[in-house]
Amino acid sequence: MALPDPVPANDYDTLAEGYSAENQTSLQNAYYERPATLALAGEVAGRRILDAGCGAGPLFARLRDRGAVVTGIDASAGMLAQARRRLGPDADLRVADLADPLPFADATFDDVIAALVLHYFEDWGPTLTEVHRVLKPGGRLIASVDHPYAVHMIQREEGQKTNYFETYEWTEEWTYGGPPVRMSFWNRPLHAMTDAFTAAGFRVSVISEPPPLPEVRELFPDAYRALTTNPSFLFFVVHAD
Numbered sequence: 001m002a003l004p005d006p007v008p009a010n011d012y013d014t015l016a017e018g019y020s021a022e023n024q025t026s027l028q029n030a031y032y033e034r035p036a037t038l039a040l041a042g043e044v045a046g047r048r049i050l051d052a053g054c055g056a057g058p059l060f061a062r063l064r065d066r067g068a069v070v071t072g073i074d075a076s077a078g079m080l081a082q083a084r085r086r087l088g089p090d091a092d093l094r095v096a097d098l099a100d101p102l103p104f105a106d107a108t109f110d111d112v113i114a115a116l117v118l119h120y121f122e123d124w125g126p127t128l129t130e131v132h133r134v135l136k137p138g139g140r141l142i143a144s145v146d147h148p149y150a151v152h153m154i155q156r157e158e159g160q161k162t163n164y165f166e167t168y169e170w171t172e173e174w175t176y177g178g179p180p181v182r183m184s185f186w187n188r189p190l191h192a193m194t195d196a197f198t199a200a201g202f203r204v205s206v207i208s209e210p211p212p213l214p215e216v217r218e219l220f221p222d223a224y225r226a227l228t229t230n231p232s233f234l235f236f237v238v239h240a241d
Contacts (some may be wrong), residue, residue: 009171009184010120012055013078016175020082022055027220032212033144033233034059036114040142040208040237044068047110050134052098053117057083060091063113071109073102099129104134111135114143116233117183122169124193128200135240141202147209148232151187165189190234197238205239 012019024031037059041049045067052059054072056079063070064087072087073096074080080093087093096103099119112131121127131141152164162168167188174181190207197204209231216224 011181012074012076014181015080015128015174016056016076016082018178019174020079023056024058026227027212027223028232029058029175031216031219032227033116034062035213036210036233036235037113037142037144038066039210040206041113043112044111048108050104050109050112052112052114052131054083054093055079057086057091058092059113059115060087062090071104073098075099086154087142088119097098100132102130102134106133107139108134109136109138109139111142114141114213116144118143119145119187122167122186124196125200128196128202130232132201134241137240137241140205140216141197141236141238141240143236143238144233145236146185146187146194147231148187148189148193150232151185153230162187167192193234193236199234201241202238203241204238205238206235208235208237209233210235226231 038169044063048069049063051063051070051072054060054074058073060070060072071184073094074084075095075097076093080095083093084091092152094103099121112135118124118127135141149164151170155162155170167186169184169186171182171184174183193219194204212224216227
């Protein structure tokens with residue numbers, strides 16, 4: 001069903017409850033993206049971390065359990081309401097849009113984690129500049145995005161004439177027990193991503209294409225074969241110089 005133009009794209013307030021439940025146990029999130037992000041983060045006890053685009057808080061909870069001091073921001077008040085239920089009244093959660101200036105002083109955080117967030121933005125420059133500003137010198141941005149070549153190949157197989165070397169918008173519809181929501185993303189080639197990090201003052205330390213957790217082999221055998229031959233996500237660790 002095609003959605004009329006007035007329906008806002010990326011309306012996570014509408015998706016909040018259903019998406020939060022799905023994200024908690026889904027293959028892509030619970031057994032693939034989140035474990036890979038946590039592995040890249042490593043030992044976080046005592047580190048002050050901004051969970052940028054925290055959603056319903058599953059990553060926030062894992063980082064807090066490991067001893068990090070976590071602040072979560074999200075543009076969706078509905079998703080933050082889900083996070084509050086999960087994390088309790090004392091969790092530092094704030095409505096903030098990564099497209100806008102961040103409500104934090106310079107050099108506030110040891111790490112910023114942006115899990116599956118940056119691909120919502122056409123221009124990474126303003127967001128990365130703000131992330132760099134709120135990181136301490138030498139601090140890390142740990143980011144995951146849709147793998148650009150995987151997106152490109154899926155769309156080519158569907159008959160679309162996409163160009164991997166261009167930055168282009170693509171859309172799909174998500175439904176999680178409610179009305180469909182139009183989701184809008186921006187696909188860009190790997191070199192455009194690394195160029196954006198460098199232009200914002202970051203040094204690229206890690207580019208990773210990790211496999212899913214081993215237990216996926218038994219739980220989701222078909223998906224395991226797919227994810228161990230074709231990645232879904234691309235991961236970065238970049239340092240603020």
